[in-house]
Amino acid sequence: MEAKPNRLIREKSPYLLQHAHNPVDWYPWGEEALNRARDEDKPVFLSVGYSTCHWCHVMAHESFVDPEIAAILNRWFISIKVDREERPDIDQFYMAATQAMTGSGGWPMSVFLFPDGKPFYAGTYFPPKSMYGRPGFADLLTAIHEAWSSRRSDLANVAARLTRELSRKGEGEQRGKVAAAVQDTLFNGLRNDFDPEFGGxxxxxxxxxxxxxxxxxxxxxxxxxxxxxxxxxxxxxxxxxxxxxxxxxxxxxxxxxxxxxxxxxxxxxxxxxxxxxxxxxxxxxxxxxxxxxxxxxxxxxxxxxxxxxxxxxxxxxxxxxxxxxxxxxxxxxxxxxxxxxxxxxxxxxxxxxxxxxxxxxxxxxxxxxxxxxxxxxxxxxxxxxxxxxxxxxxxxxxxxxxxxxxxxxxxxxxxxxxxxxxxxxxDKILVCWNGLMIGALARAGIILGQPQWIEAAEKSAGFIRTRLYAEENGTLFRRCRLEERGLAGQLGDYAFLAAGLLNLHQVTQNRIWLQWAAELTESQIRLFHDEGKGGFYDGVEDRTLPFRIKGDYDGAEPAANSVAAMNLLTLGELLGRDDWRRLGEGNNRGVRRHD
Structure with a gap:
């Protein structure tokens, strides 16, 4: 018999909806959950994943549908589910914490927090019982509860040290252009890692x-x-x-x-x-x-x-x-x-x-x-x-x-x-990834002689402008699903979409795409630029997070700061905006370094 739906039933994210009938008393991310944790003096269990993640499914089927594990979570914790694709700012912040604590990361990401959002313990997938060299999830929950009850000051010290370190890395430092010697170092590192037989x-x-x-x-x-x-x-x-x-x-x-x-x-x-x-x-x-x-x-x-x-x-x-x-x-x-x-x-x-x-x-x-x-x-x-x-x-x-x-x-x-x-x-439609696909289709259409692909790129751009762009203030919504739009656009949404529009303009020579890319860049500077130290914050202001991060890490997707810098250089040349060209040239300044 399917469990009574929890709060996630009101969400639009396919990932959150996959957990809407768990016996776990899930909350979406927000002040309601954090305030309840504060009022009831409980730690927060934060679970981050996405709807097509295999190991997220495994942990859900093993643990989050288990009545005994759900009872432990509901008794001792306030549990929050986050779709990393909807809230990359939350994902990036707590992934940095997870990597700092464990040396690795991945999804599902499992993080334990104080009610103010500061993390004190983190991991990824946990089996229900100890296996694969990982502690069992039920045993881990019991151990976290005991530590919260009897050694909270130790947990607070861990959270304080970790948050200071993450904040230091998030503040950025003065940097100039990437020197040729740095590029040589990167090349040599890749050459040393290269598999000459099978590639990669x-x-x-x-x-x-x-x-x-x-x-x-x-x-x-x-x-x-x-x-x-x-x-x-x-x-x-x-x-x-x-x-x-x-x-x-x-x-x-x-x-x-x-x-x-x-x-x-x-x-x-x-x-x-x-x-x-x-x-x-x-x-x-x-x-x-x-x-x-x-x-x-x-x-x-x-x-x-x-x-x-x-x-x-x-x-x-x-x-x-x-x-x-x-x-x-x-x-x-x-x-x-x-x-x-x-x-x-x-x-x-x-x-x-x-x-x-x-x-x-x-x-x-x-x-x-x-x-x-x-x-x-x-x-x-x-x-x-x-x-x-x-x-x-x-x-x-x-x-x-x-x-x-x-x-x-x-x-x-x-x-x-x-x-x-x-x-x-x-089936959620994300602005950032649509921006990437718009640029790819425009380029493929012109190189491979497929004009219908350019038309598809223009149709996607038109969809986003109509459905996910607020003309009155030049801001983007991040996500659209089932006729409903929501979530504030992140840096990646502005940067990736602007890059896609610049590709579309290059292919079609239609200035409407160039003009919109410029509008998005104006908004991006207003919403995300760090006037003091340079660089762009990854997310909008959010008082539920301890601080904002400026990411420089190229992972599965390029770093939004890097794409933003390239957009500024391109727009600076096309529109004669020396201020944007200078901003693009100096954007490495203030982006956090990975030590």
Whole structure:
């Protein structure tokens, strides 16, 4: 029997709504929850995640639906749920705290706070009982309660020290332009981490690092160092051949759990698609290799087919988990994307099936090189194990015939897969990620000769202007879902949208997009600029947070401060605004450093 809905039932976030029937007495972030914690003298348990996060689902199913764990939370804590995609300012602040305390981070993020918002203990996923080298969540809650009751002064000291350190890093320090020596250091670090066999940086898990790709290509252009270019091209080729790419429907999964890019974490994020479209377009222009053009084009087609609202906005993500076609009602990671050898033979002509299986690594017993949780047993993750030339030699056919067979086979498998229950769609429309996609589509449309993609970019921009922009004061709302808009725009919303509009203006030469980018930049300066120390704060003023952060970290998305600086330089040149050009040149000043 489903539990009575809690406060989250009134929210719009798909992630919060996933928890609206938990027995946990959840609050959304806000003064109501913090005031209750203060009035009842209880610590706050803050859980941060997002709707397409696999391990968020795991912790929810293991702990947040468990009546005993819920009873502990409801008795001793005030529990708050936050969608990191709606409130990146909250996520960034407490992620910095989590990383400072544990040396790592991730989602779900689990943080314990004083009622004033200062953190004193943090972690990520906790199993219900001790396993995977992690403490059990129920035991942890008991230990936190005992410490709160008997050693609160110790917790207060931890919170005070941590907050001082975070504040110091958040204040920023005087910096000038990035020196060539710093760029050399960054390049050498990436070169040392590079995997020359399979591409990417470091060992498993491997993430698509679009910002690093951009840095390396810029480094190659300014220094002539060929290895900087070659690392990017090799990595992009290996990614496109790997299981991290959806060979049937297009688009890229979040990351690979293995060194060879074969086993993905199956969620698909809008920002990854936008950033990787740009990476593959760069590679296409540099190398002339049509493989890169195909990757960019297929990714654009995926977004326009599966992540596009009727009004023109772009949805946020598709889940990693989906219903297992062979076991209806049971959700497994990647189930929508997996195949058995038997299925392939049942859907394709026998010879075509043999060619397809040869080229895509399909095996009778499954092909996952690692499967720690038993999700892929007997199933196949499609990846290009052999190229068309190898298949032509094996089956005594021309490469053109092999290509035709594979294209036809992929279409047939796409039609069959479309009959499966699709992964959960996070259908909120975020301004920041739409800005990234607007820029990517505009650029792809002009480079690949697809004017309809430019039209789609303009339609998305028009959607945001109509639905998420307040003309009277030049401010953005961050999110739209189910006809309802909400949440104040963050720095990333202004910066990423302005960057997308500048791309759109460059492609269309329509000054309306340039003018709007300038309006957004005016508002961005008014709302986020630190007049004293320089740089831009990531979020608007919020008295529920201890202080505001100015981020400089390029992670899955580029740092909003960096994008804001580039926008200022571009607008300064286009509009003859020397003040903006100077502001862009000096924006590194005052952005926090990671020691």
């Amino acid at each position: 940086f470091g060992s498993a898990p491997k993430f698509p690092r679009s910002v690093e790709f951009s840095f390396l290509l810029n480094y190659w252009q300014t220094t002539g160092e060929p290895s900087a270019r070659d690392m990017v091209l090799h990595t992009l080729r290996r990614m496109y051949r790997g299981g991290v790419y959806d060979h049937i429907g297009g688009g890229f999964h979040r990351y690979a759990t293995d060194r060879v890019w074969r086993v993905p974490h199956f969620e698909k994020m809008l920002y990854d698609q936008a950033l990787l479209v740009n990476s593959y377009l760069d590679a296409c222009l540099i190398s002339g290799d049509r493989l890169f053009a195909e990757a960019a084009a297929d990714t654009c087609r995926y977004v326009l087919r599966d992540l596009t609202d009727a009004g023109g906005g772009f949805y946020s993500a598709e889940d990693a988990d989906s219903e297992d076609p062979s076991n209806p009602g049971v959700s497994r990671e990647g189930a929508y994307y997996l195949w058995t050898e038997k299925e392939i033979f049942s859907l394709l002509p026998e010879k075509d099936a043999r060619i397809f299986n040869f080229c895509y690594g399909v095996a009778a017993g499954g092909n996952a090189p690692e499967d720690p949780h038993g999700e892929f047993r007997g199933k196949n993750i499609l990846y290009r194990s052999r190229d068309d030339g190898e298949a032509a030699d094996r089956f005594n056919l021309s490469t053109a015939e092999i290509s035709r067979v594979l294209q036809t086979s992929c279409r047939l498998l796409f039609d069959a897969r479309s009959g499966r229950k699709k992964p959960h769609l996070d």
